[in-house]
Amino acid sequence: MKKFDVLTPIGLVVGVVMLIFGIVTNGGITGFFSFIDPASLLIVLGGVIAGLLINFPVKDMKHIFTVIKQGFSQNEQNLDQLIKTFVTLSERARREGLLALEVEIEKVKDPFIRKGVLLAVDGIEPDMINDIMSAEITAMEERHRKGRNILEKAGEYAPAWGMIGTLIGLVLMLKNLNDPSSLGPNMAVALLTTLYGTLFANLVCLPLASKLALKTDQEVFLKQIIIEGVIGVQAGQNPKLLEEKLSAFLSSKERQKAAELITSGEALNDEA
Structure with missing residues (x-):
């Protein structure tokens, strides 16, 4: 969620x-x-946009606002509930067989979990399940990398265009030294473009790119736990052993919370 x-x-x-x-x-x-100068702002923003349009294909640029939006959202990673889900699935599979999970999995919202469990129900070998689901993780990382790369490039271009604006301002200033009234505006363009470029890179683009990279790492970590859980359910592992195995991914505080959740027997449909 x-x-x-x-x-x-x-x-x-x-x-x-x-x-x-x-x-x-x-x-x-x-x-x-x-400190407000439209000309300086236009040089930086216009230069960054031009660089991105040259660097990236249209299909990637069309998703730029979706990529930025991801930086303002986060996935609730309820790992203890995730472990509870797999313990419940394991108990059902050992009691009634893997085919019984087709009904149980309807309660699970996460499509990655559903896909893995359905592969297990279909009798796919564990190594093949691991390969299929790992391939999906790799594809996800590549998609995220492409989107994040746009922000990283914008962070690289912005200071450079700030320096270009500085050179423009200096040239204009030197060409009009005989006109004292033009020195101030030209100097403003020279300095403010560098300020705008550095600020745009280090307050917006690069921090957002770093946040997206962190979100990707967290999502990969979560999906790796899911793969372990799916393979454990298919192998018919004892629910208690499966719980211990998946709890290795948690901190001691999260392990205690997961144990309490499993004991309480809460429903499947609130998993991470």
Whole structure:
């Protein structure tokens, strides 16, 4: 289940607020407005967008907003409930056979779990189940990598375009040294483009890319537990042994919570 990740907007807001606070503290409100320059912003954003359009195919760029949206959501990884699910499936399989899991699996919302259990019910060999599900994990990682790569490239291009804007401003300033009134605006373009480029890279693009990489690692970890659980259910492992095996992935606090959940006998349909 996905829910809104409040830390991402909080981080962005804190970064912007601290920046504004630092400017206003030293330069007042008028000082803040001197840091707003549309020309500098256009150079950075326009350059980054142009670079991305050259670098990536249309099919990848079409998903850029979906990729960004992922940085504002998170998956609830209820590992103790996941272990409870596989213990329940194991008990049912040992009691009534693997075919009985076709009914039981309807209570499970996670499609990856359902796919693995149905492969087990169909009598697919454990090694083949592992290969099929691992291939799906690899494909997922590749999809995530492509989306994340757009943000990483934007983080690389933004400071470079900031420096390009700085060079533009310096050239304009040097060409108009005989016009004192033009020195200020040209110097603003020269400095603010570097500021905008660095800020865009280090407050938005690179942190979001790092968060997406962390989310991918967490999802891979969860799916690896699922593979172990599916193979354990198919092999007819003792539910208690399967619980101990899967609990190796948990911290001591999570293990205690999982044990309490299994003892309470809660339903399947709230798994991670």
